[in-house]
Amino acid sequence: MNQRQVVSERKGSGRPGKNGDGAERHEAIHRSISDAIIEHRLKPGARLREDALSEVFGISRTGIRKILQRLALEQLVTLTPRRGASVTRPTAEEAKDVFDARQMVECGLMPEVARRITAADLEALRDMAGRERQALKAGEQSAAIKLSAAFHGRLAHISGNATLAAFVEQLCSRSSLILAVYGNAGHLGCESHDHDDLLGFLEGGDGERARAFMSRHLKAIEASLSIHEEEEETPDLYEIFAD
Amino acid sequence: MNQRQVVSERKGSGRPGKNGDGAERHEAIHRSISDAIIEHRLKPGARLREDALSEVFGISRTGIRKILQRLALEQLVTLTPRRGASVTRPTAEEAKDVFDARQMVECGLMPEVARRITAADLEALRDMAGRERQALKAGEQSAAIKLSAAFHGRLAHISGNATLAAFVEQLCSRSSLILAVYGNAGHLGCESHDHDDLLGFLEGGDGERARAFMSRHLKAIEASLSIHEEEEETPDLYEIFAD
DNA sequence: CGGGGGAAAAGCGTATACAATAATTCCGTC
DNA sequence: GACGGAATTATTGTATACGCTTTTCCCCCG
Numbered sequence: 001m002n003q004r005q006v007v008s009e010r011k012g013s014g015r016p017g018k019n020g021d022g023a024e025r026h027e028a029i030h031r032s033i034s035d036a037i038i039e040h041r042l043k044p045g046a047r048l049r050e051d052a053l054s055e056v057f058g059i060s061r062t063g064i065r066k067i068l069q070r071l072a073l074e075q076l077v078t079l080t081p082r083r084g085a086s087v088t089r090p091t092a093e094e095a096k097d098v099f100d101a102r103q104m105v106e107c108g109l110m111p112e113v114a115r116r117i118t119a120a121d122l123e124a125l126r127d128m129a130g131r132e133r134q135a136l137k138a139g140e141q142s143a144a145i146k147l148s149a150a151f152h153g154r155l156a157h158i159s160g161n162a163t164l165a166a167f168v169e170q171l172c173s174r175s176s177l178i179l180a181v182y183g184n185a186g187h188l189g190c191e192s193h194d195h196d197d198l199l200g201f202l203e204g205g206d207g208e209r210a211r212a213f214m215s216r217h218l219k220a221i222e223a224s225l226s227i228h229e230e231e232e233e234t235p236d237l238y239e240i241f242a243d
Numbered sequence: 244m245n246q247r248q249v250v251s252e253r254k255g256s257g258r259p260g261k262n263g264d265g266a267e268r269h270e271a272i273h274r275s276i277s278d279a280i281i282e283h284r285l286k287p288g289a290r291l292r293e294d295a296l297s298e299v300f301g302i303s304r305t306g307i308r309k310i311l312q313r314l315a316l317e318q319l320v321t322l323t324p325r326r327g328a329s330v331t332r333p334t335a336e337e338a339k340d341v342f343d344a345r346q347m348v349e350c351g352l353m354p355e356v357a358r359r360i361t362a363a364d365l366e367a368l369r370d371m372a373g374r375e376r377q378a379l380k381a382g383e384q385s386a387a388i389k390l391s392a393a394f395h396g397r398l399a400h401i402s403g404n405a406t407l408a409a410f411v412e413q414l415c416s417r418s419s420l421i422l423a424v425y426g427n428a429g430h431l432g433c434e435s436h437d438h439d440d441l442l443g444f445l446e447g448g449d450g451e452r453a454r455a456f457m458s459r460h461l462k463a464i465e466a467s468l469s470i471h472e473e474e475e476e477t478p479d480l481y482e483i484f485a486d
Numbered sequence: 487c488g489g490g491g492g493a494a495a496a497g498c499g500t501a502t503a504c505a506a507t508a509a510t511t512c513c514g515t516c
Numbered sequence: 517g518a519c520g521g522a523a524t525t526a527t528t529g530t531a532t533a534c535g536c537t538t539t540t541c542c543c544c545c546g
Contacts, residue, residue: 022529022530023324049496049497049498050497050498051496051497051498059530059531060530060531060532061498061531061532062529062530062531062532063529063530063531065498065499066312069309069312069313070312070316073313073316081266081498081499082497082498082499082536082537082538083497083498083538084497084498093405094405094406097404097405097406097407098406100404100407101404101406101407101410104347104348104351104352104407105347105348108347108351109347161340161343161344162336162337162340163337163340163341163344163414164340164343164344164347167344167410171406265499265500266499292526292527292528293527293528294526294527294528302500302501303500303501303502304501304502304528305499305500305501305502306499306500306501308528308529324528324529325506325507325508325527325528325529326508326527326528327527327528
């Protein structure tokens, strides 16, 4: 594909182990794969072979498996028992569940966010929204998608509830996958200046209006999807040939 | 301790690999440890050494590490870089976050649950509530705690949203840990017949009343905690000896 | 020419070995 | 007798080796 310069420092060096900071390394690899999925550089259904990944990142399969397993818990990859890992292809039902969950949690968080948001938060968020619009205009869908998810995640963090914020982040990642499967190319994700408008309500401290706007915003994204329920993994032949 | 008969079939048998159904095995071990934590047979702060666990369950450290990692993602155990795993000891802040999250999600789910609940669901839930009361009366705190968490989890599943239901289950598990740290012995968890009352509202299809009742129910549990913020892990000596 | 069976290959699951680091204990010196 | 340091021990981190399952490809038979 196109990412080749990921990380190759000390790849062919004879020393196998010799770790300096293994934990951060793993974190970096996790983010690297996670980003590739969220940005649609790895598309739903793509297989992730352990050997290939271990070679690319220069660590053994042990470490890769650990990361793959974590990604599976985050619902970004699917682990099929003897078949290995692949990028998750969300079902229509999962898509509905994820957006219903976002509706409940993100909207529910808005009043508290409006109460706690600071000038520094607003500045950072406006910057993100601006860069997102810019990326969208420049046709860089990957960057725009990632920025949109980051915006929603950052917003949730302002509520002060780390548990709910982490949940929102996970939902946003999954939403990105859903967009990849059911989104129409063209007007994808949070286009327009919805995000800027939302920040306006939050700056004014109007939590209820922000909640209502967030609700419409999410509904608009969900409505833009075309849920056509691809052919099932195990088509029900009895139903198909019931005549 | 007291669990010794866990599983020892084919333990000393020479064959190392020879797996029949590794996945189910791992699932069982995960549940075994998870239950032990939720039932307070393993208390917060308890260390979980990999060697010991691998010997108890008769699998190698590889499998144990996998399970430990999953438990860490579920926030039931804490993985300290070079120090191994231990049962998570929730902070006061985490406790607040968890209960706020439950307040938002579980209450928000009630209307939909009231809409979809069936007679079979009601019967199963009443059975669980009954067994919980019975266990509480018999002084079996462990069983009561697990049944309470299971009740809330089962309830959430009726909403039909698997994502939110899984989240609720996780929150309930963590609540069990919170009870272990901050709960007063004596009246712990959902005593009385709160659960039965709730089922009454749901049976009547009154989603709004069920939501309000669930809100009070959760507030009551949270209020029964004594958040005294144990000595911090790194006490601020400068502040303590500031005079 | 198409389909099925078998052999080879590829890839995952698990265990084990080795290296590195944190904890503990023991000994020497002050 | 106590404190500091060094060696030993205990425990985690990582890699690698091996077995088993699945898949693929090729050849043979129909």
